Amino acid sequence: MTRQGDARRHESADPLRQVIIEAADELYYANGFRAVGMDALRQRAGVSLKRLYTVFPSKESIVLAVLDYRHQIWADEIAAAVAQQATPRDRLLAIYDYLAGWFRSDSFRGCVFINAFGELASESPAVATKAADHKRDFRRYMERLATEAGFSEELGDQLMLLAEGAQTTAAITGDSSMALKARRAAETLLGAEASAQAQSVP
Amino acid sequence: MTRQGDARRHESADPLRQVIIEAADELYYANGFRAVGMDALRQRAGVSLKRLYTVFPSKESIVLAVLDYRHQIWADEIAAAVAQQATPRDRLLAIYDYLAGWFRSDSFRGCVFINAFGELASESPAVATKAADHKRDFRRYMERLATEAGFSEELGDQLMLLAEGAQTTAAITGDSSMALKARRAAETLLGAEASAQAQSVP
DNA sequence: GAGCTCGGAGAACGTTCGTTCTCCACGAGT
């Protein structure tokens, strides 16, 4: 979300392409994909329509590029938040602290992939698969984090579900406390599995 | 979803209005709200455009009526699934079994309120508030179920988050096993709070 | 300086869609 550290990693080689992607990202996320026309995007990016269409062949391709961009930001920021924590337990719980900060930001409008899926999946299979890919990646990431910490893969799935539920609920109801509720549930799940392990290894 | 038992409760007094709502519900849910035009709805409902506009003043009003209809179905079917279970624990877990059956149905395309929010919230504040109302209702219902079973209100919130996460994840990835994963997480949360209660009352 | 190319501004085109209007057939009442 916010630019900090080596956030430059998110930028592509072509600077014009990057300007368009960032302008589209802001407008689409704030107003929805369909509500933002090519003219508004042209104006925000400071680029003529003709030039816009030399870089991207269609609006759909811009949407897909924005989703790639957001996926990279999400993955990088999650990884950074996790890396700051030392213990396996804190690394798993760092997800929810990251969500809490995101939910409280003024620009929060839910998960862009869920939004894109709801808005465009019926007309763009490419958008639908990109949303599915993103969710699959996040699930695998949580599973990996869980198994690396000595927990079951299933626990990673469960923590993923809590994070997804917090995102949609916070987006629709505007209640940013969902991140904390999800975190406390995650703590309970972690504690339960840890004590079950201690029990089974006497 | 499926009509069984006293599903007639969902019907309004005006039969023409009800025909339109049910046709709109099927088309909107299967194809998305924007993808279905008034002409397709007119054809499916077997009603002329003029008659359609005598019953509803606009498409938005039809969308809102469909959301009301779905909210009633959801509330009734959840209540029925819960009522079939005898113990407090099974009543709380009945939610996830209901979700499992729903996810496996061919017509499953996610939570209609989440979809409507993503598609229309940016242009229709009424849709946004109706989605928020629905989620608030469900949250309160889970909180009530939890407290009636002797658990904390917070546990109800956590079970709600699991259900929400399962809905979005199942919708986007098409993986219906999310209901079972949510259920197992819920079982763990229930067990943990039960044993904590046993501990604190020696 | 003349010619040429590139790109900017925005008009134009074709499509979609919500909403309204027109025309006409049918049936009831006298």
Added chain:
DNA sequence: ACTCGTGGAGAACGAACGTTCTCCGAGCTC
């Protein structure tokens, strides 16, 4: 039988939007 009103089918209208086209000016080459 004639009239009148109701309602059906679908044309018409206006707006929005993605995409393409036109016109024109700026800057580079010889």
